[in-house]
Amino acid sequence: MRAPHPNGRVADGVRIRFSNFHLPCLRSKLSQVSTEPAMAFVKIIPQAHLPYNNEARDFSCNGKMICIANVWGKISAMDNECLHQGGSLGQGVVEDAKVVCPWHGWRWDPKTGVAEDHPDQKLKTYPIKVENGEVFIDLG
Numbered sequence: 001m002r003a004p005h006p007n008g009r010v011a012d013g014v015r016i017r018f019s020n021f022h023l024p025c026l027r028s029k030l031s032q033v034s035t036e037p038a039m040a041f042v043k044i045i046p047q048a049h050l051p052y053n054n055e056a057r058d059f060s061c062n063g064k065m066i067c068i069a070n071v072w073g074k075i076s077a078m079d080n081e082c083l084h085q086g087g088s089l090g091q092g093v094v095e096d097a098k099v100v101c102p103w104h105g106w107r108w109d110p111k112t113g114v115a116e117d118h119p120d121q122k123l124k125t126y127p128i129k130v131e132n133g134e135v136f137i138d139l140g
């Protein structure tokens with residue numbers, strides 16, 4: 001094991017200067033180091049392709065179909081395949097802030113992924129953001 005350089009890394013992206021070393025401060029800095037994996041946003045579509053207000057559409061991303069919904073300007077992303085019998089939620093409509101499956105009408109909350117009348121059924125949801133005219137999603 002190599003001895004750490006006086007100004008060396010103690011974790012990715014974190015440098016601690018040892019010249020003004022003060023143990024309580026060092027402990028405080030180390031407690032802020034996250035061991036969680038960093039979010040990995042990938043580009044899914046240009047912003048211009050987002051569904052219109054109170055609409056949903058399906059998009060492919062890294063081999064996975066994602067339903068992106070626009071509810072009063074709030075963009076959400078969740079798995080596209082309905083847990084009932086596999087309907088494509090991106091082909092459904094948005095009513096009362098829910099994405100309605102086109103096959104049998106199950107209603108899904110695009111923010112939580114939960115089916116309104118079947119609260120034990122939950123689709124995976126994904127962080128989504130718009131930057132510089134592009135839409136990015138974190139598939140985890």
Ligand code: FES
Pocket residue numbers: 082083084085086087101102103104105106
């Ligand atoms: S497949 Fe979606 S409600 Fe039946």
